[in-house]
Amino acid sequence: MKITAVxxxxxxxxxxxxxxGFSDVSSAVGPQLEKYPYAITVGxxxxxxxxxxxxxxxxxxxxxxxxxxxxxxxxxTLKIMLFLQEKGYNAYTVPASQSIPDAVVPYSGVFPHKTGAVLAGLGWIGKNGxxxxxxxxPAVRLGTVLTDLELKSPNDVMESQCGECSKCVKACPAYALTGSQWRIGMDRSAVIDARACSTYMNSNFKHIGRGSVCGICINVCPYRKAAK
Ligand code: SF4
Ligand code: SF4
Known part of the structure; x- marks a missing residue:
């Protein structure tokens, strides 16, 4: 049975x-996931x-x-996947939090939620990565369902709105943030040293969040404070 984007x-x-948000991720998924050219981003x-x-x-x-x-x-995302499957489409859930040890890009999962979110025009990548x-x-969490349901999207990517701000860069206790302004196509490593961030969390916050959370660079962001 057909289903519309609305x-x-x-x-x-x-x-x-x-x-x-919806996006065309055909150029962003690897060979393993190329049969799912569209992404549904939930936040x-x-x-x-x-x-x-x-x-x-x-x-x-x-x-x-x-x-x-x-x-x-x-x-x-499980419910969305089951819903699409019932309607006759293929759908693949990306875990909300996933870090695969032997991933091509260290400290990443099968598909970056952030890629779907920026291609859907929902926001940008900050200097905090x-x-x-x-x-x-930045006070949001993302999920993704990849699918072959055609979800036409202009992939209208926003530019970074960080401007001259560098509050997160100055606040990071791990010195993991380079201060570079993100633009589409940029490697994550140009913005954040993911290893330094992870190592710091594991060394200092293991007793609080098993080394998987910090939150300092979320808290200080003016875009979080300004959100209604
Ligand atoms: S999560 Fe913490 S350690 Fe990692 S970049 Fe943000 S402030 Fe730095
Ligand atoms: S604190 Fe927020 S607005 Fe400022 S540089 Fe970092 S991500 Fe950008």
């Missing part, structure tokens, strides 16, 4: 997503109250919140 978006909003906004508590380290509450939101996103949503800033 029907799909309404279905996803009803499931509880904060925002939804959940994090709690401002919980992020506000982060100062020079993550909090136990933030770690719990991070895991709850990831779990919720995995439920959302995070996806910055145009309305909510």
């Amino acid at each position: 029907e799909l978006e309404n279905y996803i909003q009803d499931l509880g997503a904060t925002f939804v 959940i906004r994090l709690s401002s109250s919980i992020i506000d508590e982060i100062d020079n380290k993550p909090t136990f509450t933030y770690f719990s919140h991070y895991r709850s939101v990831n779990f919720f996103i995995d439920q959302l 995070l996806f910055i949503h145009r309305d909510y800033g």
Whole structure:
């Protein structure tokens, strides 16, 4: 049975997503995933109250919140995948949080959620290496469903709106951020030293968030603070 992009978006909003976007990722997926040329990006906004508590380290509450939101996103993308499959389309869920040890790009999963989100025109990549949503800033978590349902998208990519700001670069205790302004096609390593970030979290925050969360560069971002 055919389904339109509008029907799909309404279905996803009803499931509880904060925002939804569609993009053509045919040039961004590797050979293993090339049969899924379109991406559905779903996002959940994090709690401002919980992020506000982060100062020079993550909090136990933030770690719990991070895991709850990831779990919720995995439920959302599972439901979307099942919905599409019932309608006769192929669909593939990308885990909300995934780091594959032998991935081509270290500290990454099968497909970067950020790629789908920026191609959908939902925001840009900040100097903190995070996806910055145009309305909510960096305090969001992303999920992705790849599919062969044709979702026509202009792939209108936003330019970085970081400008002269470098609050996250100055706040990073791991000195992991280069300060470079992101533009489409740029390697992640030009913006962030993912190894330095991960090593710092593992050395300093293992007792709080098993070395997988920090949140400092989310907290300080003016785009988060300005979000209503
Ligand atoms: S998560 Fe923490 S350590 Fe990693 S880049 Fe952000 S501020 Fe630096
Ligand atoms: S803190 Fe400033 S430089 Fe860093 S992501 Fe936010 S706006 Fe960009």
